[in-house]
Amino acid sequence: MTAAIEVRAVEKRFGNVGIIRDLNLGVAKGERHAIIGPNGAGKSTTFNLISGHIKPTSGEVKLNGDVISGLRPFEINRRGLSRSFQVTNVFARMSVWENVRCAVLWATGHRYAFWKNVDSLPEVRERTAQILDDIHLTHRRDVPAGLLTYAEQRELEIGITIASGATVVMLDEPTAGMSHAETDRAVSLIRRLTEGKTLVIVEHDMSVVFGLADRISVLVYGHIIASGTPEEIRRDPKVKEAYLGEEAH
Amino acid sequence: MTTATRSTSKATATPAGGGVRFYGVWLLGIAVLIVLPLIFSSGGSLTSFSLIGIAIVFALSYNILLGQTGLLSFGHAVHYGLGGFAACHMMNAVVSHGWPIPLPFIPLFGGIGGLVFAMIIGWVMTKRAGTVFAMISLGIGELVASSSLILRSMFGGEAGITTDRTALPKMLGWSFGPQLQVYYLIAFWLVLSAIAMYALTRTPLGRISNAVRDNPERVQFIGYDPHVVRYLAFCFAGFFAGVAGGLAAINFEIANSAYLGAIQSGLVLFSTFIGGTAYFFGPMLGAILVTYLQLGLTNVTSVWQLYFGIIFIGIVMFSPGGIAGLLMMHRPLVRAGTLWTVIPSYLVAIVPTVALACGVILTIETVARYSGGDPINLFGISFNAKSPVTWIAAAVLLVGGAFVARLAWRRIADAWDRAATVARDRGYLA
Numbered sequence: 001m002t003a004a005i006e007v008r009a010v011e012k013r014f015g016n017v018g019i020i021r022d023l024n025l026g027v028a029k030g031e032r033h034a035i036i037g038p039n040g041a042g043k044s045t046t047f048n049l050i051s052g053h054i055k056p057t058s059g060e061v062k063l064n065g066d067v068i069s070g071l072r073p074f075e076i077n078r079r080g081l082s083r084s085f086q087v088t089n090v091f092a093r094m095s096v097w098e099n100v101r102c103a104v105l106w107a108t109g110h111r112y113a114f115w116k117n118v119d120s121l122p123e124v125r126e127r128t129a130q131i132l133d134d135i136h137l138t139h140r141r142d143v144p145a146g147l148l149t150y151a152e153q154r155e156l157e158i159g160i161t162i163a164s165g166a167t168v169v170m171l172d173e174p175t176a177g178m179s180h181a182e183t184d185r186a187v188s189l190i191r192r193l194t195e196g197k198t199l200v201i202v203e204h205d206m207s208v209v210f211g212l213a214d215r216i217s218v219l220v221y222g223h224i225i226a227s228g229t230p231e232e233i234r235r236d237p238k239v240k241e242a243y244l245g246e247e248a249h
Numbered sequence: 250m251t252t253a254t255r256s257t258s259k260a261t262a263t264p265a266g267g268g269v270r271f272y273g274v275w276l277l278g279i280a281v282l283i284v285l286p287l288i289f290s291s292g293g294s295l296t297s298f299s300l301i302g303i304a305i306v307f308a309l310s311y312n313i314l315l316g317q318t319g320l321l322s323f324g325h326a327v328h329y330g331l332g333g334f335a336a337c338h339m340m341n342a343v344v345s346h347g348w349p350i351p352l353p354f355i356p357l358f359g360g361i362g363g364l365v366f367a368m369i370i371g372w373v374m375t376k377r378a379g380t381v382f383a384m385i386s387l388g389i390g391e392l393v394a395s396s397s398l399i400l401r402s403m404f405g406g407e408a409g410i411t412t413d414r415t416a417l418p419k420m421l422g423w424s425f426g427p428q429l430q431v432y433y434l435i436a437f438w439l440v441l442s443a444i445a446m447y448a449l450t451r452t453p454l455g456r457i458s459n460a461v462r463d464n465p466e467r468v469q470f471i472g473y474d475p476h477v478v479r480y481l482a483f484c485f486a487g488f489f490a491g492v493a494g495g496l497a498a499i500n501f502e503i504a505n506s507a508y509l510g511a512i513q514s515g516l517v518l519f520s521t522f523i524g525g526t527a528y529f530f531g532p533m534l535g536a537i538l539v540t541y542l543q544l545g546l547t548n549v550t551s552v553w554q555l556y557f558g559i560i561f562i563g564i565v566m567f568s569p570g571g572i573a574g575l576l577m578m579h580r581p582l583v584r585a586g587t588l589w590t591v592i593p594s595y596l597v598a599i600v601p602t603v604a605l606a607c608g609v610i611l612t613i614e615t616v617a618r619y620s621g622g623d624p625i626n627l628f629g630i631s632f633n634a635k636s637p638v639t640w641i642a643a644a645v646l647l648v649g650g651a652f653v654a655r656l657a658w659r660r661i662a663d664a665w666d667r668a669a670t671v672a673r674d675r676g677y678l679a
Contacts, residue, residue, distance in 0.1 A: 098459070118456050
């Protein structure tokens with residue numbers, strides 16, 4: 001069985017500075033995979049490399065067996081990979097409803113159509129309503145996204161990410177800055193919405209990571225030092241030394 | 250100002266839903282367009298209405314770029330002008346070849362002229378948004394405007410290309426000689442274009458254009474190439490600008506280099522921004538106001554451009570949402586039923602604000618005409634620029650007006666805050 005995501009020998013340099021060096025990562029289909037690591041380890045850069053936001057200096061990234069490194073972000077998205085952003089990245093002047101609907105349009109095949117009325121596309125409407133319901137924002141559907149509370153914006157961010165129906169979902173610190181209660185809500189939301197999909201998640205909150213992930217990879221200085229089940233990671237001496245020692249107890 | 254009220258009432262129906270009211274507003278608008286020349290039938294008003302109609306189509310086309318897609322163009326008149334030239338050449342060709350194409354179809358060829366140029370130049374131009382796009386649009390605008398004086402066979406040099414609209418085949422017995430018939434032709438194309446451009450905002454492309462405006466980076470991660478979106482929006486804007494140019498060519502029976510120059514590009518930016526880019530009807534208001542002022546002020550004062558500048562700066566500083574934004578601010582208050590609490594402070598503010606405006610006008614006119622030495626006559630009041638009384642009056646109005654107006658405006662802000670708080674409590678304001 002081919003892996004959902006396979007990163008092989010990827011390097012990324014900005015000038016002379018190597019941010020990512022010899023990165024190897026495999027994520028199996030249907031797996032929930034967490035990437036952890038100290039600040040500045042290159043977690044977000046890894047996300048950007050996989051999703052096409054930046055291009056690797058060398059090495060290759062495969063999605064379901066096809067090489068995607070070098071493709072533009074929208075080409076990668078059309079192949080079934082969707083990502084969220086660490087800093088909320090929504091369409092601020094558009095309503096919540098419109099935000100989600102925009103994310104549904106390509107996947108439902110309407111693309112750049114300028115001959116269809118967007119309000120009379122039943123499958124678009126149903127899917128948008130379903131996702132708003134899933135992220136508990138139906139009561140806020142007409143509010144401009146820029147006026148939502150922080151936690152609501154994070155939920156909308158997840159909604160936009162899953163709206164296209166992508167089979168591989170990547171979430172970049174979805175619970176960052178949330179309160180304890182909000183985090184619990186977000187985790188159950190993520191668990192429910194990524195049912196049957198492949199999930200890659202970057203997270204700082206260790207309770208979220210160990211509660212959610214099937215497998216964990218530990219990234220330190222742009223290199224994966226260990227990959228395994230939560231139990232294996234917890235016991236790994238290299239990980240303890242490099243990372244967990246300071247944060248998890 | 251019947252035209253203005255028509256457009257403001259559109260405010261209530263712009264969002265989706267409210268079917269009957271929505272179609273009602275459009276039908277009302279069409280009815281007003283039909284009746285207008287019957288009420289104001291003088292030659293001067295017919296000419297004004299015709300120019301306003303053309304300006305509305307042009308401003309709406311510009312808002313496809315600025316308001317819908319977030320592209321600031323300094324060269325939109327290129328498509329307007331090329332549309333005008335295409336229409337003139339087409340009219341002359343129809344006459345010389347004896348083709349059976351009547352005048353009402355000519356604006357379509359203007360649109361095609363604008364569209365073709367947009368298709369050719371647009372792919373490179375829309376690669377980037379923001380400053381890069383703005384600078385390229387400025388460059389292309391200057392390039393085409395100067396070419397129009399050099400390429401004489403195509404643009405006719407300084408004189409431009411003239412044409413005779415009455416020489417085309419008649420349609421339904423209309424020769425389109427009288428201005429009234431031209432007005433109805435323009436009104437017809439105005440309605441057609443406005444409906445088409447409104448419909449465009451309700452399509453998947455129209456919605457994604459808004460998304461590209463708000464956040465082009467994120468659009469790439471929901472499957473869209475923002476470059477393609479910008480290109481398509483640019484082509485549509487070029488087409489409708491060309492239609493407006495074609496209408497202008499019919500109205501004036503000439504196309505010349507002034508059509509595609511920087512002044513024309515500046516005017517459409519000006520109208521659209523003053524009207525407000527966030528609402529579909531905004532550019533309509535702006536086009537009406539700016540055309541009206543342009544026609545009216547040029548007869549009253551020699552420094553009319555200065556007033557335009559002051560209005561523009563005022564809008565940019567105090568109401569970035571334009572006139573439409575100002576009007577729509579009141580919608581949640583109307584719904585929450587708290588608007589009446591704000592009205593009294595508005596009424597109080599009128600007197601000092603008008604005094605301040607009079608002070609500004611008096612100062613400007615006195616300074617502007619000081620060297621001229623002729624007695625000034627403004628709104629039926631005559632005075633002398635060299636008289637100290639005039640200067641003292643200007644200073645008193647200016648300083649006193651500004652002082653009292655500030656207090657009155659603060660009162661408005663307080664009343665507004667209270668009304669908005671109530672509206673928020675009642676759930677009409679986010």
